[in-house]
Amino acid sequence: MKIAILGGDGFCGWPTALHLSAQGHDIVIVDNLSRRRIDQELGAESLTPISSIEERIAAWQEVSGNTIRFANIDVAQEYDDLLKFIIDEELEAIVHFAEQRAAPYSMKNSKNKRYTIDNNVNATGNVLTAIVESERDVHLVHLGTMGVYGYGTAGMKIPEGYLDIEVTTDEDENGNPLAEPTRVQQQILYPTNPGSVYHLTKVLDQNLFAYFAKNDALRITDLHQGIVWGTNTRETSLDERLINRFDYDGDYGTVLNRFLMQAAVGYPLTVHGTGGQTRAFIHIQDTVRCIQIAIENPPATGERVKIFNQMTETHRVRDLANLLAKIADAQVELVPNPRNEAPENELHVKNDTFLDLGLNPTKLEEGLLLEVTEIARKYADRADLSKVPATSLWTSKQSAGVPPSV
Ligand code: NAD
Ligand code: USQ
Numbered sequence: 001m002k003i004a005i006l007g008g009d010g011f012c013g014w015p016t017a018l019h020l021s022a023q024g025h026d027i028v029i030v031d032n033l034s035r036r037r038i039d040q041e042l043g044a045e046s047l048t049p050i051s052s053i054e055e056r057i058a059a060w061q062e063v064s065g066n067t068i069r070f071a072n073i074d075v076a077q078e079y080d081d082l083l084k085f086i087i088d089e090e091l092e093a094i095v096h097f098a099e100q101r102a103a104p105y106s107m108k109n110s111k112n113k114r115y116t117i118d119n120n121v122n123a124t125g126n127v128l129t130a131i132v133e134s135e136r137d138v139h140l141v142h143l144g145t146m147g148v149y150g151y152g153t154a155g156m157k158i159p160e161g162y163l164d165i166e167v168t169t170d171e172d173e174n175g176n177p178l179a180e181p182t183r184v185q186q187q188i189l190y191p192t193n194p195g196s197v198y199h200l201t202k203v204l205d206q207n208l209f210a211y212f213a214k215n216d217a218l219r220i221t222d223l224h225q226g227i228v229w230g231t232n233t234r235e236t237s238l239d240e241r242l243i244n245r246f247d248y249d250g251d252y253g254t255v256l257n258r259f260l261m262q263a264a265v266g267y268p269l270t271v272h273g274t275g276g277q278t279r280a281f282i283h284i285q286d287t288v289r290c291i292q293i294a295i296e297n298p299p300a301t302g303e304r305v306k307i308f309n310q311m312t313e314t315h316r317v318r319d320l321a322n323l324l325a326k327i328a329d330a331q332v333e334l335v336p337n338p339r340n341e342a343p344e345n346e347l348h349v350k351n352d353t354f355l356d357l358g359l360n361p362t363k364l365e366e367g368l369l370l371e372v373t374e375i376a377r378k379y380a381d382r383a384d385l386s387k388v389p390a391t392s393l394w395t396s397k398q399s400a401g402v403p404p405s406v
Contacts, residue, residue, distance in 0.1 A: 002026045002090060003295065006075055006127065007097030009053050010035050011245050012143060012228060012287055016095060018235035018242065019288035020295070021066045028089060029053070030082075031098065032074040034119075038105070044249035044387045047261055047379045048231060051241045059241035076122035079130065086134040093295050094131070096142045098123050103147075103196035104338070104392035105251040113197045120201035121208075128212040139219045139298040141291060142209065145202045146226045146280045146311055146349070150193025151341075157348045161224065161307025163190045195341050196394070209305045217302050221294045225287065226280030226311030226349075229256040230367060231375045233285045244284065246375060248383065250390035256281065256320055258388070260368070263330035264376030265383050270390065273337035275318025276344030280311035283362035293357045309351045312361035323364075328372045340394035 003020055007013040008029030021027045033053065039045055051059065057068050073081045075098045086094075099120040100106065106116040124142070131138050149158050165188055170181045189210065194200040205222075212218045236244045247253045248261040259269045282290075290310045299306045321332045337343070355361075 001092040001295065002028075003093045003095065004028050004030055004085070004089060004091050005095050005097065006030045006123075007099065008070075009033060009056075010097055010101075011247065012284070013095075013097040014056065015233040015236050015244055015284055016097070016288045016291050017068055018060060019233060020292060021060065021068050022064060022235050023292060028069040028071060029057075030071045030073050030075065030085065032072060034074075034100070038252075042249060042251060042387070044247075044252070044384070045382070046245040047248050047382055048243045048246045048375065049379070049382065050243060050245045055241055059239050063239050063242065075126055076119045079126050082126055083130040083133055086130050086136060086138065091136065091138050093139045093141060093298070094127065095291055095295070096124065096127055096140060099201065101198065102252045103198045104390055106198035106201075107196050107394050108251070108392040116197050117201055120198075121204050124205045124208050128208055128218065131218055132212070132216045137219070137301070139221070139295065141221045141294050142205065142223065144205060144222045144224045145199060146224050146309065147195055147199035148192050148203050148206060148224060149190055150195065151278065151345045151347050152193070153346050153348050157350045158309070159190060159350050160309050160353055161190060161222070161305070162187045195339070213303070213305045219299045219301060219303070221299065221306040221308065223290065223294060223308050223310040226282050227254050227256065228282055228284050228287055229254070229260075229364075230284040230362075230371055231257075233288050246379070249387040251392060255279070255317060259321060259324050259330070260371050260376045261380075261383060262388065263324045263328040264372050265380045265385065266330075267385060267388055268331040268333035269321040269324060270335050270388065271318055271321045271332055272335060272339065272390070273343045275321060275334065276316060277341060278314055278316045278345050278347040280309075280314050280347060280349055281364065282311050283367060285362050286312055286359060289359060290354055293354060293359065297357060308353045309349050310354065311349055311351055312359075313364055314347045314349060315364070323368070324372075327369050338390050338393050340399065
């Protein structure tokens with residue numbers, strides 16, 4: 001298939017591009033390299049030494065014999081270029097990763113809140129509008145987040161996108177009384193409860209998808225992904241120049257990879273609050289496999305948006321910290337939580353679709369120590385410890401002292 005990877009220079013996008021190329025697909029990466037510019041802005045760098053996009057692509061050609069092409073387009077700002085690209089390329093699928101994805105970065109200040117909303121909502125709106133205007137039949141696969149649901153259970157497993165509801169009514173649609181109460185059944189998008197401006201943009205994306213699937217019969221899959229951990233995949237391990245990025249700084253580093261790096265350099269693991277937050281996780285190798293499966297199982301024309309929960313395990317933050325303390329001899333420190341989030345929560349998630357379609361998950365206990373020794377310790381001398389503390393605060397003047405209403 002001919003597939004475009006929007007955001008293909010990023011942490012999830014790059015290994016996905018290589019994986020799909022290795023499967024024999026014709027891959028073109030679209031990226032405006034904004035993530036590399038944000039590294040410069042923050043004075044932070046990937047723990048692993050990532051090559052330029054040109055070097056990455058040349059190395060892949062050398063190692064695999066496959067060609068990946070690259071187009072530098074800002075998906076949020078350069079609509080005409082995006083439209084021309086979609087018309088010229090005759091794509092069968094587009095994988096859309098091209099958004100600002102860090103919750104702390106999105107909460108840092110007004111500029112970052114506005115950038116995250118502008119960039120993410122415009123990027124998604126532009127892709128959808130351009131697919132319609134191009135008149136091409138392209139399957140759009142988007143990377144969404146488990147965070148659209150919030151992190152609670154409502155007494156049930158979180159379903160894959162849609163919630164069955166039953167309402168008892170004693171009047172009909174015109175307001176006329178019914179002889180006896182009648183039960184009405186429906187399926188609705190699972191109610192949203194985002195925990196940051198970033199997560200909120202993924203909620204807004206969901207409504208864009210529902211509308212374009214309904215009005216324009218676009219074929220769309222939205223993958224509600226948990227926190228990705230790990231670094232390399234089969235393909236990125238083939239050559240040092242293909243290595244994936246590893247974020248550990250207070251804005252972009254996600255919890256488990258931060259703990260892996262902290263364990264490797266002897267920095268006490270930064271558990272926010274009590275560490276009672278439970279979150280969903282998936283290894284990067286499973287991410288790329290899930291995207292392949294989603295591409296191979298598109299919705300039919302006219303079908304509603306397909307939503308899959310792309311996660312394999314749930315864990316409490318303090319349990320992860322204690323596990324690493326045990327296997328990697330790390331110290332654990334409870335630090336004040338910079339975020340406005342529930343201090344403790346349960347999380348139970350349905351993920352049957354991917355398992356039924358053949359996903360064989362990488363287990364945390366299998367890969368964890370390997371990550372500490374083969375990645376985090378190997379590149380420990382590149383770590384800048386001044387970038388570890390999370391300094392982006394969720395509180396505003398109005399919310400100071402008000403407990404989270406989650
Ligand atoms: P990333 O920041 O490493 O990659 C995103 C890429 O998109 C970057 O290369 C960036 O330059 C590019 N980009 C951003 N805005 C763009 C624009 N307007 N035009 C063109 N390119 C643009 O992030 P990631 O970790 O690879 O995440 C990819 C997607 O997966 C995101 O949408 C994110 O919300 C989702 N996701 C990530 C995780 C995770 O743990 N990393 C978990 C769940 C969901
Ligand atoms: N946390 C710590 N210590 C740290 C860092 C984080 O205790 O040093 C805690 C946070 O307070 C939070 C939890 O760990 O309770 C997860 O934080 P995170 O930064 O790993 O994850 P999050 O901000 O939710 O964002 C990440 C990705 C985002 C993706 C999301 C999936 O950056 O793109 O959408 O995970 S999910 O969490 O399932 O919504």
